[in-house]
Each structure stands twice: as C-alpha cells, then as structure tokens.
Amino acid sequence: MPLLVMKFGGTSVADLARIRNAAGKVMAEVEGGHDVILIVSAMAGKTNELVRWVSDISPFYDAREYDAVVSSGENVTAGLMALTLQEMGVPARSWQGWQVPIVTTGQHGAARFIEIPREAVDRKFAEGMKVAVVAGFQGVTREGRITTLGRGGSDTTAVAFAAAFGAVRCDIYTDVDGVYTTDPRISGKARKLDRIAYEEMLELASLGAKVLQTRSVELAMRYKVPVRVLSSFTPGGSSGGTIVCDEEDIVESRVVAGIAHSREEAKMTLQGVPDRPGIAAGIFGPLAEAGVNVDMIVQNISEGGLTDMTFSCPTDQVGRAERAVSEARARGEIAFAGLVADTGVAKVSVVGIGMRSHTGVAATMFRALAGEGINIKVITTSEIKVSVLIDRKYMELAVQALHDAFGLDKAA
Amino acid sequence: MPLLVMKFGGTSVADLARIRNAAGKVMAEVEGGHDVILIVSAMAGKTNELVRWVSDISPFYDAREYDAVVSSGENVTAGLMALTLQEMGVPARSWQGWQVPIVTTGQHGAARFIEIPREAVDRKFAEGMKVAVVAGFQGVTREGRITTLGRGGSDTTAVAFAAAFGAVRCDIYTDVDGVYTTDPRISGKARKLDRIAYEEMLELASLGAKVLQTRSVELAMRYKVPVRVLSSFTPGGSSGGTIVCDEEDIVESRVVAGIAHSREEAKMTLQGVPDRPGIAAGIFGPLAEAGVNVDMIVQNISEGGLTDMTFSCPTDQVGRAERAVSEARARGEIAFAGLVADTGVAKVSVVGIGMRSHTGVAATMFRALAGEGINIKVITTSEIKVSVLIDRKYMELAVQALHDAFGLDKAA
DSSP: OOEEEEEEOGGGGSSHHHHHHHHHHHHHHHHTTOEEEEEEOOOTTHHHHHHHHHHHHOTTOOHHHHHHHHTHHHHHHHHHHHHHHHHTTOOEEEEOGGGTTOEEOSOTTSOOEEEOOOHHHHHHHHTTOOEEEEETTEEEOTTSOEEEOOTTHHHHHHHHHHHHTTOSEEEEEESSSSOBSSOTTTOTTOOBOSEEEHHHHHHHHHTTOTTSOHHHHHHHHHHTOOEEEEETTSOSSSOSSEEEEOGGGOOSOOSOOEEEEEEEEEEEEEEEEEOOTTHHHHHHHHHHHTTOOOOOEEEOOOBTTEEEEEEEEEGGGHHHHHHHHHHHHHTTSOOOSEEEEEEEEEEEEEEOGGGGTOOOHHHHHHHHHHHTTOOOOEEEEETTEEEEEEEGGGHHHHHHHHHHHTTTTSOO | OOEEEEEEOGGGGSSHHHHHHHHHHHHHHHHTTOEEEEEEOOOTTHHHHHHHHHHHHOTTOOHHHHHHHHTHHHHHHHHHHHHHHHHTTOOEEEEOGGGTTOEEOSOTTSOOEEEOOOHHHHHHHHTTOOEEEEETTEEEOTTSOEEEOOTTHHHHHHHHHHHHTTOSEEEEEESSOSOBSSOTTTOTTOOBOSEEEHHHHHHHHHTTOTTSOHHHHHHHHHHTOOEEEEETTSOSSSOSSEEEEOGGGOOSOOSOOEEEEEEEEEEEEEEEEEOOTTHHHHHHHHHHHTTOOOOOEEEOOOBTTEEEEEEEEEGGGHHHHHHHHHHHHHTTSOOOSEEEEEEEEEEEEEEOGGGGTOOOHHHHHHHHHHHTTOOOOEEEEETTEEEEEEEGGGHHHHHHHHHHHTTTTSOO
C-alpha cells in the first residue's frame, strides 16, 4: 500500500468543523488506496495560550517544563482527529511523540530528530489501521523527557516521517494554496508556481516567505522527499498547490523562480576598524555568542589601514548587537571608531536555480531598481540568489519592479 | 526526609494566581522539612472542555482516544506547577503518567492501578529534587496506551502514591475546609469534624457527601494512609481540615459521626413475585447487567406464595431498570404482577463506627423522624449505618431533626 504523509497546520484544525474538513481530505486519500501518516498541529491559538502561561510564570523558565506544557496542544488535536476519522469509518489511532517514540536530542525547545523507529506504527498498519495520527512538533529524549522542535516544527515532523517511512509524498496543508512568485499582498501579478526546487524554497523560506519552515525543506532536500504545499480550505483532493522537489523534476525552464522580501532588517556599520587578519572573527564571534543572527556582511576597501565593516541583522536584535560589540571593544578584543545603526532598511532578493547557468540576473536586477530611482545600500549574492538592502519605504516598489523585470507574471 | 503527598483539585489550580497560591502551601511544607509528591488536577473547566469536544465528535467514542485527549489537562497543570515552584526557588519537576510510569489496567476511562514503581522519582529526590509534581487522574497500560481513572481519580492517584512511597500523610486540598457532621447548606448547625474513621468516610462518600472519592478512601483504608481534607483557600499551613484515619486513632468518643443524604433516589417495587429460591438472583442479575446501581433491597413477607420485592436506585436509572426487568419477564426468567416506581424519594443515613458497640441508634433515629411526622418507606442497616428512604420533600427536615437528636452540633 503506498504511504502518504499529510500534515495540517493550526488554522486547518482550529475547531471541530475544520478537523472534520481535514479528516475528509484524509479519508479521500485512504479511499484512493493510500495508507496515511497524518501529522497535526495544535488547534490555532492553543499553543500561544500555553506559551503565555509559561512566560507569565517566569521569563527564565525551565525549557523541559515548557516542552511538557506546550506539547499538550498537539496531543489534543491528535486524539480528536483520530476520533473524527473513526467516526467516519476510517481505522485510525493517535500517537504522541513518546509512543512512537520520536527520539530527539535534549535541546529543549529546539530539539533535533535522532531516530523515528517504524516498528510500532508499521505493526498497526499491518493490523489494518489506515491512518496513524501523530502529534507534530514534539519528541522525547532517550531519558524520557518531552521535547519540542521549535515553532513550525510540525512541518519538520511531517518530512521526517515521510523520509523514515519512505512515503511517496508529503502533503503540507496550510492556509495558503501554494508558493507564489512573490507575496500576493505586494504584487497583484504574483503567480502560483506548480513546482519549485528545494534550494529555491530554502532561500525563499529563509528570506521570509513563511510557507514552509526552513528545517523541513532542508530535511526534504536531504532525503529527496517530494513535498506538496496546498490549502486545506480549497475543496477537492491533493491536486493543485505547489510541489517542492528536486531540480531535475522541474521541466519548466526559467531563470528566476521568485522575489522574496524581508521587512524587519537593520544595517549596522562599524567605522574605522583596523584592517588586519582576524578582525572579522573578533567582531562576529561576540555577535554570534550574543545570539545575533547576522545575515549580510560587507567589508569596504581599506584606507590608511582602516576599513568599515557593515552587516545586517533583524531590527529587534540591534540593541543586543550594539552591546556585544561595545563590550568586545571594552575588553580590548576589537577596535572601531564609530557604530552607525540604520533600522529603516529592507531586504529584497531574487531567487532561482537558473542563475547557475544564466548570467546577467544581477545586472537585470540593478537596472530595474535604478529605473525606479532606488538606491542599493548593500549587495550579497549566492549561487542561486541576489539580495540587496534598500530603504524600507521602497520595498513594495522594488518587489513589483523586479517581478515585472523578470517576467514572473507569465508562465515560462 | 519525611515524605508528604499533597493534592490540589481543579478549582485550587484554576488559574496562574491559584497555582501560585497552591505552590506557596507546597513550599511551606518543603521548608518544614518534607519532600513532597504533589498530585494536580486539570485547571477547572479544562477537562469539561476536552470531554465536550470528544462527545461532540461521537457519542460512541473510542475510550483510548478519549483518555489520550482528556489526560492532557493534568499534564498542563503539572508543568505549570513545576515552573511556578522553580520560580519560587523550590527544585521541582513534572511527571506525566507514562514517565513514572503509573501502570494501570486497560479499562480506559475507569482504569485501576497495577504498579507505581518508585525508582525514577526516588532517583530525582536523591539528586536534590524537593517536589515531584505528578499529573493526577491518569496512567499508562503495559502496552503504552494512556488511561484515565475516571472522575475524581486524582484523589485516588494521591492516595496510591502515598501508599507506594510510604508517605507520612496525604493532604487533599479542595474547596471545602473539611468533612462536616452534615451538609452545612441543609443544617446551619453542621460542625466540622477533626477526625473521621475510614469506614465512616466511606459510607459518607458513597452516600453523596462529595468530599473524597470512594475509591480513594478504600485505598487509604487498605494501606492505612492518613488523609487530611482541607481547603486550599484558607491561609496558613496544613493544620485544620479533617483527618481521615484508622478508628484506633480517633480519641473522641461518639456514637454517630454524621448525617448523610442523597436526593436523587427512586424506589421501585415488583409486586406479586413468586416466593421461591433463586428469585432474587433472577431479578438482580439482569439489573446488574443493565448497569443499574441497586442500593437498598427489601423483600416483604410472603402471602399466598407471592411477595413484593422493593429496591432503590438513582432516579436517572429508573427507565433502564424497568426495561431490564420487563425483558427478563418476557424471556420467562422471572415473574411479577406489577411494577411501581416512586421517583419522589430521598435517602437519609446516620453513620458512625460507635454503632458497633452502642445499641439504640436506630430507635433514636426512628423516634426523631416520627416526632416530625415523617413516614419511613424503606429501612436498611449496616454495621455502622442506618439508612431510610422517605418522601423527598421531608429530606431537609429529617437531616436537621437527626442532627439535633444525636447532638452533633456539640463536640463530643
């Protein structure tokens, strides 16, 4: 029996009516001849309520107890979903993380999978169970403590089960109907993609297109699990949506897949930094230790033995970053003349695996931005991406101009 | 280190403020030199919400999934309580049923304890943990399925842990401040008892004084665990309340401990039953199979080979009882001429271990009721109890008259 993994997010199981709707989609797959492993999130709002309680008790909570509390939301959905499927006549049972057991590391709140043994679930399938409903977002350490994977972890659970059980596909049901060439709220010309490569999805996910969690895409890429993203609110079966897959399985020929943006960026410049070996390590070591997520890094050419070092980070980490470099200077580890923080910038990126073989993407991008009179503050590139920092007020305009410039409104 | 078991019910942990209040009482015991095993219920209202969801999905739900869903309420409280204690500086951790593991039978929704191994919890105490916060009301089968013990099961969990760990006492914190000589809502003269014997408590619990769940009292009696019932809303430590203990530990000399009542009783009479051996089994076998909780049974003297058989049961089981005896008659297993159901009766009982050695309790009771012009419909007695069925409209009057007649407003 071909095995399908399906996953429904919090808004897709927000109440009993939506759980029934989701169960209907699962039943259709069972009737289509699949065994199903069904990963569920907590009912929308439930996890936030639990997190708020924990934070109200203490801002410095024991992460092990946080995990024990917060994981209960998924357990409730799993049981309710199994009951709903049974009521529809579909043989189903729920599994909590420790029952499988989903063995993880002990990094509470951000655990990683060690092992998902198949024996217990496979035995139930052999006995006639058609749907294993598994609580997402959680696991258990070898010592028997409950862990969670961090926000969005249910996507990762789904992909991990698809890999462990050799599923034909992993269908992620959410509140959007697929991956778009850009944010439809910014460009009315945004077009849904039928297929996107893992690496493109990875860049889009990390760049703020919040359709799939980054770690789940990494995992899918590593184990070559085809992932379909689709809406749980569209009637009908599993057609439609966007398939995230290996680039070899993308027949469409195109250079650029989409335009991503990230609004809450800050640009920080350390001025008058002595230009000598080890200076980058001296600066970015303390930033990493302070938990600052440094994204882009640019070093200017040196003048008179001094240089400027510019980096970007999320706006809400600016204070932390300032403290980290100031303290490092006070300890004598680094030297700089001044620190300038610009919290009014945004990042816009062009992403596409076609860039590997096509030149001129960056040039097209810079020309389009120049045509709108938008000044570029920082540039970085990777093999399949060009990103720029610009003034935040031009972000929407930049996205629209780039979407037009690369002809993304037209199917390739 | 002497070990104390404490238990807080749903209203005592209804929100974060009440959890903090309860944690304060636990901390006081730790500061007083105790290790504590702390059993917690779900926050008030949470279990009802979960039960409603399950019932809305299906009236014929899979009890295993019901248990998986409903047990999550206690897990949340356990984690929040551990966090609150930690925040107060008390080393604590939470335990879900499967983590201990609390091994039970597979009767989902009404499971019974098989084993509570001490190893895991004891090891943590040895490492310096002062409070083990345990989710009440739940357990796990040897096959790893979650079970619940049924309503009020957290009391039973508390007593079972006290027995398993040899606790010095089991303190049950609830929303009343102890066990009274009768229901204070019926008699303004009701007086709180300092101590009550297990057997008295058992009779009072089963007779509708809903302070402690019957199974928990049975368990306490079997393992001679002293249980203190006290209010979580009274400031101060663990003094006060009522201690439920072995009768040898009750110094107070008294014949009657209290007056119990039960409002929702029905009296059913099978008329014209052939008076021959086996007839009682023929009637009460089918009733038991139909799940009717038969309480009092009275057989009249025989006239002309026929007798009347009268029994009482809860009013909401009258229909079921009528169907059971009618069907048994249709199958030819029993015979009777008529069936009369009286759903307007109540039960009033006088309870006290002193009755074993003192005569005249029944006579005093009947005289007091006669003095108020109350007619007695059925009488039953046990070693430490006399119960009567009377018209429901006289119930309050009867309780008050009996409370006076046995001088219960005055300490012995």
